[in-house]
Amino acid sequence: MKVSHKPNCFRIFYTLACLQILLNTFAILLNTFLAISLVINKWCLFFLSFFFLKILFIYLTEIETASERGNTSRGSGRGRSRLPYNGMCLQGPAGVPGRDGSPGANGIPGTPGIPGRDGFKGEKGECLRESFEESWTPNYKQCSWSSLNYGIDLGKIAECTFTKMRSNSALRVLFSGSLRLKCRNACCQRWYFTFNGAECSGPLPIEAIIYLDQGSPELNSTINIHRTSSVEGLCEGIGAGLVDVAIWVGTCSDYPKGDASTGWNSVSRIIIEELPK
Numbered sequence: 001m002k003v004s005h006k007p008n009c010f011r012i013f014y015t016l017a018c019l020q021i022l023l024n025t026f027a028i029l030l031n032t033f034l035a036i037s038l039v040i041n042k043w044c045l046f047f048l049s050f051f052f053l054k055i056l057f058i059y060l061t062e063i064e065t066a067s068e069r070g071n072t073s074r075g076s077g078r079g080r081s082r083l084p085y086n087g088m089c090l091q092g093p094a095g096v097p098g099r100d101g102s103p104g105a106n107g108i109p110g111t112p113g114i115p116g117r118d119g120f121k122g123e124k125g126e127c128l129r130e131s132f133e134e135s136w137t138p139n140y141k142q143c144s145w146s147s148l149n150y151g152i153d154l155g156k157i158a159e160c161t162f163t164k165m166r167s168n169s170a171l172r173v174l175f176s177g178s179l180r181l182k183c184r185n186a187c188c189q190r191w192y193f194t195f196n197g198a199e200c201s202g203p204l205p206i207e208a209i210i211y212l213d214q215g216s217p218e219l220n221s222t223i224n225i226h227r228t229s230s231v232e233g234l235c236e237g238i239g240a241g242l243v244d245v246a247i248w249v250g251t252c253s254d255y256p257k258g259d260a261s262t263g264w265n266s267v268s269r270i271i272i273e274e275l276p277k
Helices: 009-072
Strands: 081-087 089-090 139-145 155-165 167-183 187-195 205-213 226-234 241-249 260-261 268-276
Touching: 139 155, 155 167, 155 268, 167 187, 167 205, 167 241, 187 226, 205 226, 241 260, 241 268
Parallel strands: none
Antiparallel strands: 081 089, 139 268, 155 241, 167 226, 167 260, 167 268, 187 205, 187 241
16 A cells, blocks of 8 residues: 655644734734833823923022022122032022111001090098198207306206297207316215206106226325316106296215216306207
């Protein structure tokens, strides 16, 4: 039996059909890839355009801001705004703060406000009678003796009568003259004022004392020294009218008296003055 080597028509047709299918499939895939590429290209172009427009907007905004800062900055060459450099905005150094401006002029005075309401009625006040005092007239007197030379140890030495004008005033009295005290043992004498025979009680007596300590023959305790002294003070509570003002000499409490002398070889005086309280 002989084997035939001639090509089979059916196999050839089948092969060609397969090739046709493959070619059609490749064409379909190629068309699909091209369609997808076009869509991708469109979206890429859209995003690229949007990004470019955004960069352009930012660039224009920065240029406008820089120009405004340059117009409002103070001083020459200070406070420079951002300048474009290779498509980028660089921050310049900060400018020096400007000086304070001159104070403005005073404003126009405002219009007067609306008058306020009347206040509440006050309480009824007390009626006080005004009292007018008379002006003060000086009232004083002086009694003096050229050589009183009074050697008594107890009693009244001298007196001076005074007319007191007001009951609510005070009397200032002064005695000035030489005083002396001597003794061998310790002794004390007291010179004081009286008013109408009584010592001052407003507030306290007006007095002065001399005390001499116990001496010895070696110290010559009987030394005789006369010194000009004064007795002075203010007395209140004395009524108006005639007042007998007197200077007296007496003893100190708890001490014996000595040998007293008043007004020896010199002028003695009593001065009386009425003073307002």
